[in-house]
Amino acid sequence: MTQAITHHPTYTLTPGSSPLLVSFPHVGTDIPDAIRSRLVPRAHKVEDTDWHLEALYAFVRDMGAGTIVPRHARYVVDLNRPPENAPMYPGVNNTELCPTRFFSGEPLYLPGQEPTESEVAQRVTDYWRPYHDALDGELQRLRTLHGHAVLFDAHSICSVLPWLFEGRLPDLNLGTVNGTSAAPALREQLSKVLQSQSEFTQVVDGRFKGGHITRNYGHPAEQVHAIQLEMCWRCYMAEEPPYAVAPDRAARVLPMLHALVRTMTDWRPA
Numbered sequence: 001m002t003q004a005i006t007h008h009p010t011y012t013l014t015p016g017s018s019p020l021l022v023s024f025p026h027v028g029t030d031i032p033d034a035i036r037s038r039l040v041p042r043a044h045k046v047e048d049t050d051w052h053l054e055a056l057y058a059f060v061r062d063m064g065a066g067t068i069v070p071r072h073a074r075y076v077v078d079l080n081r082p083p084e085n086a087p088m089y090p091g092v093n094n095t096e097l098c099p100t101r102f103f104s105g106e107p108l109y110l111p112g113q114e115p116t117e118s119e120v121a122q123r124v125t126d127y128w129r130p131y132h133d134a135l136d137g138e139l140q141r142l143r144t145l146h147g148h149a150v151l152f153d154a155h156s157i158c159s160v161l162p163w164l165f166e167g168r169l170p171d172l173n174l175g176t177v178n179g180t181s182a183a184p185a186l187r188e189q190l191s192k193v194l195q196s197q198s199e200f201t202q203v204v205d206g207r208f209k210g211g212h213i214t215r216n217y218g219h220p221a222e223q224v225h226a227i228q229l230e231m232c233w234r235c236y237m238a239e240e241p242p243y244a245v246a247p248d249r250a251a252r253v254l255p256m257l258h259a260l261v262r263t264m265t266d267w268r269p270a
Contacts, residue, residue: 016066025079038113105163175210181218
């Protein structure tokens with residue numbers, strides 16, 4: 001029986017027929033007016049969005065994967081941060097649960113307009129919690145139906161951001177929290193897919209090992225396996241405004257994305 005699409009005010013959940021659910025936590029661009037009016041004008045262009053990912057990965061639905069897509073921008077609340085706002089990568093610069101800085105380090109808010117602790121808590125209730133409740137519920141449904149579930153957390157980012165990391169990122173950054181969020185056999189198969197080509201640089205569990213979503217939901221012993229892919233914008237789009245898709249680049253990276261998704265939809269626990 002096909003599950004109905006859920007159109008929530010803060011997200012859209014499209015169930016699939018395979019054990020794979022693809023999450024796009026940073027593709028949203030909406031900012032409520034009450035928040036937008038307190039941001040610096042530059043922030044209205046939501047430059048730190050994971051641009052065009054939902055369209056780039058549209059093929060996953062034809063492979064039987066489900067998707068969950070938020071409506072609101074990460075400037076409202078970052079769905080890939082823990083609700084207690086602990087830093088993902090201690091010892092280096094991080095953006096918060098409700099970010100107050102661009103990825104370049106400059107302030108997002110007009111002076112004195114940053115969210116208070118009570119406002120952050122309300123944003124968790126209004127925007128963060130519904131997404132995670134739906135994500136968790138769908139993973140449990142998939143695990144019950146198939147005996148296991150696979151969560152693919154899809155991201156993209158500018159390849160050079162000195163405030164967040166040194167140098168230039170590899171093109172494809174696969175994260176499994178150092179092998180703890182997915183079965184070793186699945187991690188190995190995905191790593192082999194990345195290594196099967198030479199056009200795109202790649203790394204497994206490098207700078208981006210997986211954010212809150214990967215860490216919180218990846219429990220291989222309970223047959224829920226989570227993988228994050230942080231892909232550099234240069235693989236499929238321009239890295240400067242207006243952040244347009246580069247069709248020739250996108251065409252070259254799509255076979256790799258197809259292979260990774262096919263590996264996750266076909267994989268079964270031993």
